[in-house]
Amino acid sequence: MSKDKPVENETGAIGTNFMHGLAIDAVIFGFHDHQLKVLLMRYNKTGVVALPGGFIHKIENLNDAANRIVSERTGLQDIYLEQFYVFGDYGRSDPQPMKDILTANGIEHDDDHWLLQRFISIGYYALVDFTKVVPKPDTIFDSCAWYDLTGVPQLMQDHNSIIQKALESLRNDLDNKLIAFNLMQEEFTLGDLQILYETILDKKLLRPAFQRKILGLGILERVAKKWTGGAHKAPYLYRFSKPFL
């Protein structure tokens, strides 16, 4: 089919064997301590904060690239990913932050280096189990950490609006696609799940209706033991039933 051979994983340097003008930006959602979190990259020298992202190898499927990119930042496999929008306005990229970073990394570049040209960004959102993630910086950004969704700082380029759009998509998908559990640990109480829903949708839900609806889906199974620790009746623990996963 092609004369090219598969490219090795280019973790040590900014490779050149990528499609130009195209990038993937990932909004990686986690949930912890009653808060939605996003994983963000920071270039400490200039303080630039950005979404984790990456490029597409010339012989790599788009979804595979998204998987690889999120995998590299989280250390996880089999990640729930949803492609939600393409950000393609001319002028959305300010080349200056990238220029600074290239300079700081000692990478030779003139003004028409492909990394400084216009990019069209394909937005993916990922839902991960916060407790399982081991954030890893990349070659460009020297830190990688969780931020409360409500406390996201000013980001590079249009990344703030990418997060906004990802959140909207997540809200829409929540009822249709039954994906919230990707943000939970294996076992949880209905109360936990309700708090997650309330946090994502940013509104209070009535407990009886929520429980009836969720249990009515028939995708949860009770675990033998109950949760204990609170000064009140112990709630059941649930997990998602095997045939559903």
Place this chain on the structure above:
Amino acid sequence: MSKDKPVENETGAIGTNFMHGLAIDAVIFGFHDHQLKVLLMRYNKTGVVALPGGFIHKIENLNDAANRIVSERTGLQDIYLEQFYVFGDYGRSDPQPMKDILTANGIEHDDDHWLLQRFISIGYYALVDFTKVVPKPDTIFDSCAWYDLTGVPQLMQDHNSIIQKALESLRNDLDNKLIAFNLMQEEFTLGDLQILYETILDKKLLRPAFQRKILGLGILERVAKKWTGGAHKAPYLYRFSKPFL
């Protein structure tokens, strides 16, 4: 911002001032005679049929490009467009049909011409008033015509699955986004509208429930005159009320 000047509309030839590796494919839906239709391009010499598509100027917004592309094929302005998915598998493009077309158009090319390389395609669907469209071929395909959705032939590359995905998106959006009227003429009966819904969703709906729901949305207004022509009670004509449009 940039030294480049805006590019003239390149209708006479396949220009070079486009982003490489990126394309837009448009699924243009119409509705006529109780059938959903899609506008398709055909290269008569080899019989290749494909979705209308195009490229993105280096200084053009993505949505503007989609608008331009659909505008050029339909002759319409202010088109309802929805970006629905990006098709980015490696190996989705078979370069041969394009090679034949370039040759037939007398365009010099070797095997690594950018038009023969891998493309990532951004899928848009458009909803248009069938009766208003004047299909126009482009420089590559010498015919442009409506096809019944149920009678779409084998298309170039993965265009059949692009149509499939567009249809799924349209079905999902139908209830949420209230967009069906983009496929109707200005005035129509509730019966017409119901047939459209039934055709899109591919299932029968019960008339009283459908009418109650649609009228309950409060976005229709009755037109003074009624429709006549059938040997039965004349139905009211409706149009979408101004404040809604």
Place this chain on the structure above:
DNA sequence: TATTATTGTAACATTATGTTACAATAAGGC
């Protein structure tokens, strides 16, 4: 003028969702 097909809408049935209420109970304080 009767027939036919289809419309507009009422009425009722069923299901889904919103809301109130209350007994059950794990942990902590006394």
Place this chain on the structure above:
DNA sequence: GCCTTATTGTAACATAATGTTACAATAATA
């Protein structure tokens, strides 16, 4: 140990949305 507290599981009822049946109204045709 026993009472208090907070929260759970679930029943019961209220309201809203949707599914279904029924029927009078009427434009064209014979």
